[in-house]
Amino acid sequence: MDEKVTAIVDRYQGNKRFLVSILQDIQAEYYYLPKEVLAQVSESIDVPLSKIFSVSTFFKAFSLEPRGRHLVNVCVGTACHVRGAVKVLEGIERETGITAGQTDKDRRFSLEAVNCLGCCALGPVIVIDGEYHGKLTTAKAVEILKSYE
Amino acid sequence: MNFGEIQKKAEAEWKALLESDKPLITVGLATCGMAAGGNATMAAVKDALAKHGIEANVMPVGCIGMCYLEPIVDIMKPGRPRITYCRVSQDKVSSLIEDYLVYDNPRADMALGTIGDGTVEGILRLFDLPMLKPQVRISLRNCGHINPEDIYHYIAQGGYTALSKALGMDPDDVIKEVEKSGLRGRGGAGFPTYRKWQEARRSKRAPKFVVCNADEGDPGAFMDRSVLEGDPHVVLEGMALAGYSIGTPNGYIYCRAEYPLAVKRLNIAIQQAKDLNLLGDRILGTDFSFDIEIMQGAGAFVCGEGSALMYSIEGKRGMPRVRPPRSVESGLWGLPTSLNNVETFANVPAIVARGGDWFASYGTETGKGTKTFALTGKINRPGLIEVPMGITLREIVHEIGGGILGDKPFKAVQTGGPSGGCLPAALLDTPVDYETLARAGSIMGSGGMVVVDNETCMVDMARYFLAFCVEESCGKCVPCREGLPLMLEMIERITQGKGKPGDVERLEALGKTIVAGALCGLGTSAPNPVLSSIRYFLDEWNAHIEEKTCPALVCKDLIHYELDARKCVACHRCLWSCPTRAITAKPLEAPVIDQSRCTRCGTCVTVCPARISPITKLPGTNSVGAGRPAENQEVLVHG
Numbered sequence: 001m002d003e004k005v006t007a008i009v010d011r012y013q014g015n016k017r018f019l020v021s022i023l024q025d026i027q028a029e030y031y032y033l034p035k036e037v038l039a040q041v042s043e044s045i046d047v048p049l050s051k052i053f054s055v056s057t058f059f060k061a062f063s064l065e066p067r068g069r070h071l072v073n074v075c076v077g078t079a080c081h082v083r084g085a086v087k088v089l090e091g092i093e094r095e096t097g098i099t100a101g102q103t104d105k106d107r108r109f110s111l112e113a114v115n116c117l118g119c120c121a122l123g124p125v126i127v128i129d130g131e132y133h134g135k136l137t138t139a140k141a142v143e144i145l146k147s148y149e
Numbered sequence: 150m151n152f153g154e155i156q157k158k159a160e161a162e163w164k165a166l167l168e169s170d171k172p173l174i175t176v177g178l179a180t181c182g183m184a185a186g187g188n189a190t191m192a193a194v195k196d197a198l199a200k201h202g203i204e205a206n207v208m209p210v211g212c213i214g215m216c217y218l219e220p221i222v223d224i225m226k227p228g229r230p231r232i233t234y235c236r237v238s239q240d241k242v243s244s245l246i247e248d249y250l251v252y253d254n255p256r257a258d259m260a261l262g263t264i265g266d267g268t269v270e271g272i273l274r275l276f277d278l279p280m281l282k283p284q285v286r287i288s289l290r291n292c293g294h295i296n297p298e299d300i301y302h303y304i305a306q307g308g309y310t311a312l313s314k315a316l317g318m319d320p321d322d323v324i325k326e327v328e329k330s331g332l333r334g335r336g337g338a339g340f341p342t343y344r345k346w347q348e349a350r351r352s353k354r355a356p357k358f359v360v361c362n363a364d365e366g367d368p369g370a371f372m373d374r375s376v377l378e379g380d381p382h383v384v385l386e387g388m389a390l391a392g393y394s395i396g397t398p399n400g401y402i403y404c405r406a407e408y409p410l411a412v413k414r415l416n417i418a419i420q421q422a423k424d425l426n427l428l429g430d431r432i433l434g435t436d437f438s439f440d441i442e443i444m445q446g447a448g449a450f451v452c453g454e455g456s457a458l459m460y461s462i463e464g465k466r467g468m469p470r471v472r473p474p475r476s477v478e479s480g481l482w483g484l485p486t487s488l489n490n491v492e493t494f495a496n497v498p499a500i501v502a503r504g505g506d507w508f509a510s511y512g513t514e515t516g517k518g519t520k521t522f523a524l525t526g527k528i529n530r531p532g533l534i535e536v537p538m539g540i541t542l543r544e545i546v547h548e549i550g551g552g553i554l555g556d557k558p559f560k561a562v563q564t565g566g567p568s569g570g571c572l573p574a575a576l577l578d579t580p581v582d583y584e585t586l587a588r589a590g591s592i593m594g595s596g597g598m599v600v601v602d603n604e605t606c607m608v609d610m611a612r613y614f615l616a617f618c619v620e621e622s623c624g625k626c627v628p629c630r631e632g633l634p635l636m637l638e639m640i641e642r643i644t645q646g647k648g649k650p651g652d653v654e655r656l657e658a659l660g661k662t663i664v665a666g667a668l669c670g671l672g673t674s675a676p677n678p679v680l681s682s683i684r685y686f687l688d689e690w691n692a693h694i695e696e697k698t699c700p701a702l703v704c705k706d707l708i709h710y711e712l713d714a715r716k717c718v719a720c721h722r723c724l725w726s727c728p729t730r731a732i733t734a735k736p737l738e739a740p741v742i743d744q745s746r747c748t749r750c751g752t753c754v755t756v757c758p759a760r761i762s763p764i765t766k767l768p769g770t771n772s773v774g775a776g777r778p779a780e781n782q783e784v785l786v787h788g
Contacts, residue, residue, distance in 0.1 A: 019464035020447055024406070058466040058623075059447030061406050077368030078563065078599045079525035081613055090750060094728045115450060115617075117407055118371035119181040120523060120599075121216030121531035130409070132184035138752065 004029055005037050009044045016045045023056055031067040060114075068103045068110040070148045072096075073127040077116025080123035084137075088124045089113055091138030095145055109145070152313045152433050155425055156304060163305030170227050172205045172250060174198075177221040177293060179212035179378040180410050181371075185219035186238055193242035194222065200243075203250050211379020213293025214533035215280065218261065221293075224249060230263040233275050280530050280549050285511060285519050288495035289535045292379030297414050300421040303382040309427050311501035312389050316435045320350065323394045327497065329505025331517030336362055336453075336490030337565065337594040338670075339516075339583040342497075345487045348477040349395045352485040357397040359388055360481065360488045363404040363411070364458060366450040367566030368617065370597030372521040373491035375533050377404070377411035380495070381418035385441060387494030389428060390501055392439040395487055400441040403458050406448055415443055450567075450621035454669045455480075455488050457623070468623045469669035490595065492521055512538035516582035516593075526563075526599040527554045536581070543577040546600055557602040561685070565594025567614045567621075568674030570681025571607060590681040592674070606703035607686040608693050611679045612640045618675035629672030632663040636679060644704040646770060648694035653683055698768045705749040708766055712753075714739035716763035723753035723764065739763075 008025045012018035022045070026037055033056050042049040056062045074089045089100065092111060098104045100113035119125055122134030126141060133144055150158070166173060176182070176191045191209065198205055213221060218235035222245070225231040232255060237245060241259065248254040255269050262275030275281060295302035303309070315323045328343035349357055361384060365373040376384060388400045404412050419441055422428040430438045444462045451457045452467040459481045461467035480486020496518060500508045509517045516538035522545065525531045529551035536545065542562055546552070553559050561571040570591035572579065579585050583593045601610065615637045624630045636659055639652055660676030667673045683690055692700050699707040712723075712732075717739035724732045724740050731746035732753060742753075742764075754764050 017462075017464045020461060021445065024445060024447060055464070055466055058468075059449050061446075061448035078566065078597070078613070079369045079531070081368075082526050082599065082601055082605055082610075087751060091728075091752075114407065115366060115448070115621075116368035116370065117180070118365070118374040119184045119216065120369050120371060120525035122181060122184045122219070123525070125184055132180065134184035137755065139755070 002037065002040060005040050006044070009041060014045050016047050019045065019047060019052065019055055020059070023052075023059075023062060027062060031071075032063040032065060035064070063110075065103065066107065068107040070109050070129050072109050072111050072145070073114045073117070074100070074111070075115075075117045075119075075123065075125045075127070076113045077120060077123070079116070079120030080125055083123045085124040087138050088126065088136050088141050092126070092141055092145065095142045108149070150425070152309070155427075156310075159301040159304035162301045166206055167225070168227070169206060172203070172227065173223075173225040173231070174205050174207045175210045175223040175296075176207070177212055177219055178209035179375060180408075181212055181216040181375075182219045182221065183410075185216075187220040189239040190220040190222060190237055190242055193239040194246065197243045197246035201247060201251055203246070205250075208296045209298070210294065211292045211297050212375045212533060214289065214375070214535075215261075215530070216532040217530055221261075223264070225265075226250070228267075229255075230265040230267040230269060232263050232269060232272060233261045234259045235261045280532070280534075280551065283540065283544055283549055284535055285537050286535050287499050287508070287511075287519050288376060288383065288492050288521060289379070289533070290499075291383065292375055292533075295380065297379050297381055298417050300382060300418065300425065300427075303380065307502065308382055308498070309386055311498040312386050312393075312427065313433060315390055315393055315501050316433060316437060320394045320396060323390060323501060324350065326501055326505045327394075330496075330500040330508035331505070331512070332493065332496055332500060332508065333516065333583065334490060335492035335496070335520065335595070337568070337592060337596075339593060342489060342493055345477055345489065346391060346394045349397075349485045349487040352478065354485055355397075356399055356484060357395055358481045358484060358486040359391045359395060359397060359400045360459070360462070360486055361388055361400070361402040361491060361494055362453065362455075362458060362488055363402055363408070363491045364446050364453040365405060365408075365491070365595060366453045366621075367568075367595050367597045369523060369525050369563075369599045370566055370595050371523045372533060372596045374408050374411055376491055376495050376521075377408065378414055381411075381414045382422065383495045383498055384491055385415075385418055385422055385428065387497035388441060389432070389439045390497050391487060391489065391494065393437050398438040398440060400439060401462060401481070402441060402443045403446060403452070403462055404443060405446040405452075412443060412445060419443070449623075450617075451623045451669070451671050454671055457669070458488070459486065466623075468625045469671070471668060492596070513580065513582045515584050520581065520593070520596060522596045522598045524550050524598050524600070527557065527602040527605070528552070528600040529554055538582045539580045541578050541580050542572065545581070545598065546577065550600065553600065553602050555602075557604065560601050560603050560605060561607065561610075563591075563599040563601065563610070563678070564597065565592035565674075565677070566597045567617050568592060568670065568677055569594045569597075570677050571601075571610065571685060572681075573685040575685075590677070590684055592677070604701055604703070606644075606699050606701035607682045607689045608640065608644055608699070609701075609703045611682040612637065612644055614678035615640060615675065618671065621671065622675075623671075626666075626668035626672060628663045628666040629668065629675065632659055632667075633672075633675055635659060636663075636676065640679070643690070643693045644699070645706040646693070646697040646704075648697075650694065652694055653687070653690050657683060697770065700768075702766050702768060707770060708749055708768060709744055709770065710742055710747060710749065710751075710753065710764055711767055712740060712742055713763045713765070716761055718758075718761055720758065722756045722758075726752050726756045728752060 257271035333339040457467040734740035
């Protein structure tokens with residue numbers, strides 16, 4: 001039994017109602033949802049593993065695959081879209097060699113195209129590890145990526 | 150402390166801050182401010198103060214709504230009005246602080262306007278500016294003005310007086326006040342708020358629940374985020390008033406995962422309210438208890454739909470169910486639940502405090518009060534606005550928004566996000582209210598308003614929203630799961646120049662079938678952007694289908710780039726930046742574009758020195774689709 005997982009489950013008193021919150025905390029800890037951890041959660045909150053998979057595949061924020069060191073979220077909301085988000089995304093895809101939803105070989109970057117992040121007036125916007133970068137061009141985005149090792 | 154004492158303390162603190170002999174400096178630190186570099190500005194402010202040995206009160210505030218001018222810094226010197234400075238990036242902070250605080254030069258060149266009594270030479274009053282003048286701020290009244298992490302600031306602006314007043318009223322009278330105000334659901338559907346509360350109150354079953362829908366998923370909408378980040382207590386107070394009216398101690402806020410700052414500020418606000426006994430057990434010594442729990446979403450648009458949202462709170466997959474029963478009869482765990490939107494709650498405290506009639510004095514016959522909109526897209530002054538219902542789209546776009554970026558022609562305004570539609574220039578004089586927008590083929594929606602110019606392709610726009618809904622469809626009902634991808638496939642063919650006569654009619658027929666047959670709000674409204682685009686921009690669809698051209702020069706398969714060797718100075722920047730090496734050249738000669746390798750990414754145009762611009766985007770296909778990698782095509786099909 002992994003102690004970190006026990007601690008997370010205990011945070012919610014093992015209540016199955018908090019499944020989504022438990023999965024969020026696990027993802028914050030491991031950057032993804034490891035299979036063996038999900039098995040442990042299943043046992044401790046008494047929810048079948050199939051149900052846990054059904055929830056974790058439904059919500060987009062969850063990943064069942066290991067993620068890279070840096071999570072790059074490219075906003076493809078409407079306002080960013082009309083201001084050229086697609087070009088920025090394509091530029092990042094060319095630079096990293098991966099497409100949205102993938103992680104590169106060295107696990108340096110995981111790239112996600114995400115729904116509106118709510119700072120539309122500053123589009124196109126990308127968020128790397130929780131840090132916002134606004135008013136981007138393809139060239140600027142590529143330059144910013146270089147500062148993340 | 151009783152409420153009177155809390156108020157006195159709050160007012161004294163607020164007065165001390167405003168009348169202090171130290172200057173007050175505020176920095177806009179909502180998500181939009183941060184994206185514009187607000188944190189660095191904040192750090193630079195502190196550095197500059199330390200450097201000059203100036204003592205000042207420094208605090209973060211929420212978003213005042215002028216996102217395009219971020220980072221925004223306000224400085225109030227003793228005895229002077231507050232001056233709002235815009236675009237204060239970190240490198241400008243030092244000179245601003247030095248000039249104004251050391252040499253008393255208010256830097257009118259960097260100032261946007263003044264707030265409060267008194268004038269400063271050369272600076273206009275902020276609320277006289279064309280962007281702010283037509284606005285009426287009720288739900289946003291404190292945003293950008295107070296520190297959202299300090300409950301006393303909120304109380305000093307009259308916060309929690311409505312709750313304290315309501316606790317001495319009969320709950321039915323509170324509901325009556327909301328009925329008089331004419332407040333309707335601000336999440337988009339426009340259901341009268343009082344009726345939800347009344348039905349939940351009358352239900353004999355218990356426990357009951359008050360749920361706040363903060364799963365603001367529409368792309369291009371950020372009204373709820375701004376309220377939650379800039380004034381979280383107004384939402385908590387609104388929810389407590391709902392709880393008191395309905396007669397329940399249980400409140401939930403369902404907030405989307407993309408808004409970490411909103412969640413953080415809500416948590417702080419809930420704790421502060423509990424510490425002052427404005428939430429929690431036996432509020433202000435009465436028999437009424439009310440507690441609020443925050444649940445975070447995990448990135449599913451459909452969870453903004455009522456029943457899906459509630460399943461998600463229960464820890465299940467967020468898939469909508471058939472209605473009726475409505476959620477006031479059978480909501481969370483099958484129990485009576487009143488689900489209201491963030492902005493709806495944010496209006497309630499002012500309604501209870503100042504009376505329903507006051508609120509109803511704004512707006513139109515069917516739409517009372519004000520509505521917030523996130524004004525974005527190709528517009529000069531994008532940002533968050535709050536306007537009285539009944540204002541025309543023209544006033545919003547041209548007066549508040551300042552017209553189209555680069556003085557290009559206005560083409561359309563998209564309201565209501567993926568559930569709404571595009572309205573053309575001919576409808577600019579439409580007054581904004583629930584019914585008029587619906588008649589025009591769009592919806593009020595939650596408040597996203599994206600303005601587009603003639604460089605935006607309406608077919609591509611329809612494709613974009615449809616692809617969004619295909620991606621977000623939960624897959625439960627057939628019309629949405631199977632119908633939307635079919636529509637998308639057809640539109641993609643059209644954008645690739647492979648449209649066939651009759652496609653438009655087929656899209657309309659399929660769209661109407663989905664509207665009639667889908668299970669939830671997402672499915673029944675998903676065809677709207679396509680249907681309204683066809684209704685108002687049929688000529689653009691026909692151009693794609695019959696002439697195989699994209700008039701806005703957006704659809705990649707219907708355009709190509711050409712280089713005019715006579716204008717070119719042979720700097721070869723395009724050659725080095727071309728990602729597919731489609732551009733080649735002999736030394737010192739103008740490059741040549743190999744159309745079969747070109748992916749129409751447009752990088753060459755962006756790196757080419759603008760004053761010579763030898764590369765132009767032209768209509769027509771020079772070898773359709775060639776050079777595009779196969780997996781890209783695949784991605785397009787699946788949205």
